[in-house]
Amino acid sequence: MAYLGHVISTAGVAMDSDKVLAVVDWPVLRTVRAVCGFLGLAGYYRKFIRDFGTIATPLTALLTKDGFLWTPAATIAFEALKKALTTAPVLQLPDFAISFIVGCDASGSGFGAVLHQGGGPIAYFSKTIAPRHASLAAYERELIGLRAYVPPASPLLGEVLAAAHDAGHEGIQKSLHRLRRDFHLPQARAALQQYIRACQVCQRNKTEQLHPASLLQPLTVPSCVSEDISMDFIEALPKVGGKSVILTVVDRFSKQGCGFHFGLLEGSVCRRGDTLAHEFGLPSAAVEQQIVDRDQFLHDIRERLLQAAQQYKHYYDDKHRTLSFDIGEWVWLRLQHRPAAFLGVGAKGKLAPKYYGPFKVLAKIDTVDYRLELPPRARIHNVFHVGVLKKYHGPPPEVPPMLPPLFQGRVHPTPVQALRARIARGIQQVLIHWEGQPASAASWEDVTTFRERYPSFQLEDELFQNGGGDVMWGQPYRRKGPARAGPAPA
Structure with missing residues (x-):
């Protein structure tokens, strides 16, 4: 029976004679493309040929980037492959009731193996030796051809x-x-x-090559002026009259600052025209027309706001994905692990884990917020956006792992030792070695800020006395003048 270039019979598996004839009649190879075609057809029957990889080595060398150069060794390999194909044995069919035997051999240019069951071969395997294996002993090269x-x-x-x-x-x-x-x-x-x-290291340190999680959840568009307002604080301003924070109140419908006019409600704005005309002595028809025009104007504004919100949601959702978790699932938590401003060394942020946990999902607050089971002493709010969560794979832990030290929601590194001290541009600094980081990741920190962040860390007094850098602490810097000439010797 012929099947995919093979002839299967009771005697075993043989090559298709028509395919073999095509290889035997192949003309002399003159281009790289011709070499690829010949090796592709001959390689299809490589399991029939003993030491196929070793024989074909001069031909495969022609495929390198150094250029095509036909050599006498390539001619010998070309004719040897043709002869090997015409004299290839018939492979025996395997008998799975009998044990298999693997024989290995190696030379200076390649290694090979044969699979048999005490009789004829079942399949051959051969491969050119890699340069890194050229210096190995013969028995070690033989073991390379044996895969467990x-x-x-x-x-x-x-x-x-x-x-x-x-x-x-x-x-x-x-x-x-x-x-x-x-x-x-x-x-x-x-x-x-x-x-x-399920690899713990990969889950903890690698991000998913996917779009960010969570679709846009736009706020509802108000239908009336002063119906919905937004408030925010502008901080870190220079103090004026002892105050450095500004409260901003903006009407979300008109987009104008409305100050502190919180008493203006929808009911007071939408009164009938005859009531206003009676109170202010205006013509009823004129007031009614103004209110109708105003209502139409507000309706047009709301339609524009709805259209803008829908368009923005469309473009936002196009590059985001839906993600949800069930109660009881375990997830990884991504914290704002960027170092605080006083650390000043990016290496700690790059080497720090990107995710912490895993933690168990206790409740689903809304579409995109989840409550997690954090350790009992964790000083951080336990509700997180789905965008900072990642599904955990593997057996769940028995208890939630501890969180790293945090400062304002960011991972707070732990100092181990103060190595040196200096004064840089008039600011006292210490060189801090951080826990879990190599010595090369040590960073200079301002002493005042460092003591505020780590009040329990004891800085040694010797650092202040023998500090280096621009000048030593407690000793004023004096520029040295030119040396004065002394009295001439007598």
Whole structure:
């Protein structure tokens, strides 16, 4: 029976004679494209040819970027492959009731293996040796051609996946390449994807390559002036009369500052024209017409505001995605881990974990807000936006993990040791080594600000006496003048 270029019979599996004839009649290769075509057709039957990779090495060398240069070695390899295809053996059909035997061999240019069951070969495997393996001993090169088979139910499966991924916590492609280099695993991609998805280090330090979560939740558009107002504070201003904060109150419908006129309600604005005419002595028809025009004007404004809100939501939602969690699920929490202004070293923020947790979802407050089960002593509000949450994969922990030290909602690093002291532009500073960071990540911090942030941290007195930098503390700086000439020797 012929099937996909093979002829299957009771004797075994053989190559299709028509395909073999096409390879034998192949003309001399003169271009890189011709070499690719020949190796592609011949490589389809590489499992029939012993040491196929070693024989084809001179031809594969023609595919490098150095350029096409036909050599006598390439001619020998070209004719050798043709002869190997015409004299290839018939592969035996495997008998799964009998044990399989793998034989390995290696040379200076490649290594190979043959699978058999004591009789004829079942399949051949060969590969050109990599430059990094050229210096290995012969028995070590032979072992490279032997890939261990790991059953899906093997207790060693977790260790094999960890060896392929945990070395660098890379993505699926590089981890899969490292796995297939030494092991054969059925459905290796699916097993490795599941392992990487549940990897604690990757979940804690990698962000998802997806659109940000949460669709836009626009505020309702008011229908009347002074029906809905917004208030905000402008802070950090220079003090005037002892005050440095301004309260701003803006009407959301007219977009104008309305001061503190909170008593103007919808009922007082929408009174009938005859009532106003009676109170102010105006013609009833004129007042009524003004109110009708005003209502139409306000209606047009509201329609424009609705249209603008819908258009903005359309463009916003186009680059965001819907995300929701069920009560009882575990999620990662992304904090504002950027260092505070007084830290001044970006390395700590880059090296810090991007997510903390996992934490259990206790309640769904509204469409985009969730209440999490934080540790008992956590000094942070336990309601978070869905945009800072990420689904947790893997077995949930028994108790919620502790949060790192926080300052104004940001991760607060812990100082370990004050290394040096200096005065920079008249400001006293200390060099602080932070917990969990290398010595190269130490940063200079202002002494006054540092003591405010860490009042319990004791700075050693020796730092103040032997501090370096521009000048030492407590000693005024004096510029040295030119040396004066002394009296001439007698």
